[in-house]
Amino acid sequence: MSTLIAAEGLGHAYHDEWLFKKLTLGIQQGQRVALVGINGAGKSTLLKLLAEKFNPLEGKIVKNKSVKIGFLDQEPTFPDNYSISDFIFSLENKQQQLIKEYEELIEDPNPDENKLNRLYEELSEHNAWEYEHEIKTILSRMGITHLQQKISTLSGGQKKRIALAKLLIEDPEMYILDEPTNHLDIDTIEWLEKLLTSGNKTILLVTHDRYFLDNVCNTIVELDKGKTFTYNGNYAYFLEKKSEREASDEATFQKNKNLLKKELEWMRRMPAARTTKSQSRIDAFYDLDAKTKQTSDKQDITLKVKMSRQGNKILELDHVGQSFDDKKIINDFSYVFKKADRIGLAGKNGTGKSTLLNILTGYLNPERGNVSVGETTVFGYYKQGGLAFNEKDRVIDIVKSDAEYIKMADGQTISASQLLTLFLFPPKKQHGMVEKLSGGEKKRLHLMKVLMQNPNFLILDEPTNDLDIDTLNVLEEFLENFPGVLMLVSHDRYLLDKMSEQLFIMEGEGQVSIYNGNYSEYRTSLEVAKEKAKEAPKNTPTAAALQKDNSQKLTYKEQRELEELEQTISTTEEKINTLTGSLNDFDSADYIGIQGVTKDIESLNKLMDKTMERWLELSEKNN
Secondary structure, X not given: OOEEEEEEEEEEEEOOEEEEEEEEEEEEOOOEEEEEOOOOOOHHHHHHHHOOOOOOOEEEEEEOOOXXXXXXXXXXXXXXXXXXXXXXXXXXXXXHHHHHHHHHHHHOOOOOHHHHHHHHHHHHHOOOHHHHHHHHHHHHHOOOOOOOOEHHXXXXXXXXXXXXXHHHHHOOOEEEEEOOOOOOOHHHHHHHHHHHOOOOOEEEEEOOOHHHHHHHOOEEEEEEXXXXXXXXXXXXXXXXXXXXXXXXXXXXXXXXXXXXXXXXXXXXXXXXXXXXXXXXXHHHHHHHHHHHHOOOOOOXXXXXXXXXXXXXXXXXXXXXXEEEOOEEEEEEEEEEOOOOOEEEEEEOOOOOHHHHHHHHOOOOOOOEEEEEEOXXXXXXXXXXXXXXXXXXXXXHHHHHOOOOEEEEOOOOEEEHHHHHHHOOOOXXXXXXXXXXXXXXXXXXXXXXXHHOOOOOEEEEEOOOOOOOHHHHHHHHHHHHHOOOEEEEEOOOHHHHHHHOOEEEEEEEOOEEEEEEOOHHHHHHHHHHHHHXXXXXXXXXXXXXXXXXXXXXXXXXXXXXXXXXXXXXXXXXXXXXXXXXXHHHHOOOOOHHHHXXXXXHHHHHHHHHHHHHHHHHHHHHHHO
């Protein structure tokens, strides 16, 4: 395999502190590499250096000049006054410019027919129809529809998806991706996994998503204290080998520490006359002293805060409803929260997850229904957008603004400075400005402020974004032992699987369904439902036979609904098969006809998915 890009003797400092020096790293063609390390280790900086966004203070980047490298920043920036279309479609690419013109034209309610006909011919001449379909698929997956919208009007999450969409459309020889799964729903993440692992793509990425890491990457590079350690294998293999390395480092540290004591005694009684031999020993002493000062004691974040007492009444939702601009977000949803509930909130972007959380916590009063909060309920709400820190504030002052002293789970009272130390903010960082913190460190500070409130009802909205995996492991351990109510929104399937015992599924159009189980179990149940639905028209008994013994389990209304669902599944499947077969009858130049049928098939597939989910829900109740 050939080396596409390499760092040679790389060194870079940030705010007068060296992140790494004399760092060497090479990426081979076809490698899919995950870069891991604690927040503040310099992962994002290293990615930017390799993408040549700025020059290193020391060393150099060597790359094959013919290799096109695509870079996804953690927080992308865009030219002023650009529309989505302006950014997505490259001026240098003739096919993309034709597609851009076509997409803009068909958004017009009254398109110019002459222009459309000309574009049809040019798109066919440049063999761009298949490319146009690929681009539309990518944009659709990223939830990008209105291409004329100005990028400045979009949220941070929408901007990240636009930047990722452009990169996927360009399809460079090498991808450098900084947290690519942030702001994507789980369906889109799973689609992205398949896309990145198709072909012989070369990838270097930073991600906190362990399922994504394992499914995409075949090599792990750890950035630790300015050095890189490479592991050829998955995340479990990396953890095993890292543990072995740390044990070896600890043994070496203890050996050096004992040797230093002996050398220190020799230095104290050293003869005045310094021979060449003794000078060599003196130099070795100072070298050993420097190595030993680099303590091997591993610091761990400690999440141990006191939980407020929780009464019998926690939180009750009674026929809650909410709409925005005539669009139903939540429709007639009721639930009584119980002690130790562990609920995952799942659904595609835009289905209303954050709206439901804002209703629960009182940030939003619902249009319909009632929310009744128990007197002893104390919310801890970790919001996806993070806290609006003043960049010029000192870290310790941000904590002291809440409390000078904090009560821990064991009853001990500690100072704000001690708590910051437990969260891996050493004194130097505590008295430094917020602007010097990495993105992940700011999220860790936000999490700490939430836990300081001693909540007994903890709501975490995408807590994994920008946190390093070590911090996530500690967070998971804390959540496993958290005795209060936990409500979790996350695209991290690993975290959802581990922490939730029940799901609220935001299905769109205001529907919220409840599933007993974790996310992987839910997805498996959907696959089983699809298989059953395919067989149902041919192999299952008649609707009357299926309903024979339902009287004690399903209401009459539900019995009728189940019967109608089975008929809908059968009819929809027949329509899909018929339309799919009809595509072969179209002339290849009849793009309008093909496009119309394709849209009809997509709509029917969406209807099939939604129908099968409801069919499965009623079938389980019937069993």
